Amino acid sequence: MLIENIASSIVGIIGSLGYGGVLVLMFLESTFFPFPSEIVIIPAGYLASRGELNLYLVVFFGIAGSLLGSLFNYYIAKTLGRTTILRYGKYFFLNEDKLVKVERFFQEHGEISTFIGRLIPGVRQYISFPAGLGKMNMAKFCFYTSFGAGLWVTILAFIGYLVGTSPELIRQYSSLATKLMLLFSALLIILYIYYKKRKAHKQT
Numbered sequence: 001m002l003i004e005n006i007a008s009s010i011v012g013i014i015g016s017l018g019y020g021g022v023l024v025l026m027f028l029e030s031t032f033f034p035f036p037s038e039i040v041i042i043p044a045g046y047l048a049s050r051g052e053l054n055l056y057l058v059v060f061f062g063i064a065g066s067l068l069g070s071l072f073n074y075y076i077a078k079t080l081g082r083t084t085i086l087r088y089g090k091y092f093f094l095n096e097d098k099l100v101k102v103e104r105f106f107q108e109h110g111e112i113s114t115f116i117g118r119l120i121p122g123v124r125q126y127i128s129f130p131a132g133l134g135k136m137n138m139a140k141f142c143f144y145t146s147f148g149a150g151l152w153v154t155i156l157a158f159i160g161y162l163v164g165t166s167p168e169l170i171r172q173y174s175s176l177a178t179k180l181m182l183l184f185s186a187l188l189i190i191l192y193i194y195y196k197k198r199k200a201h202k203q204t
Helices: 002-017 019-030 038-049 055-092 096-117 128-133 138-163 167-203
Strands: none
Touching: 002 019, 002 038, 019 038, 019 055, 038 055, 038 138, 038 167, 055 128, 055 138, 096 128, 096 138, 096 167, 128 138, 138 167
């Protein structure tokens, strides 16, 4: 019943605000507000199936909102994060040496980390913080954030388009999509490690 009420509320919000609602809600979802993208994009996909929205524009504005929210987090970390972390990090066993390692890691592995991070629940909202701390190249950050967000948003939009607002079907297909994304992410990590090792071996 709760899920049905939430879904109905989101459908109503997006129905009244249109693509602007998708953009704003996905912006909030990609910052640090604790709600999943499923409750935004799936209802929007459902409205597209009824002809009230265009499915491709739902995906476009979903990606745009995700990117804007990620950029918000990125700039918070880039402009305020390092000083704040160095000031209070000692209380969490985080010193400057460890922070430098994080920054170097994102300078070397920022692309794959940003892309995969966008596919993992509970990580996608926060992956922009270490990217900002590491001062990851902006063009690459935007590309890989949009790429990862685009893949996830597209899947959710088609789930909404196909199954509507049925709570049981939404749970079933969302769970399947999440599991497939985790499996895909694990495979990418394995391939990436293999590629790096082969590259290092050739160089030596």
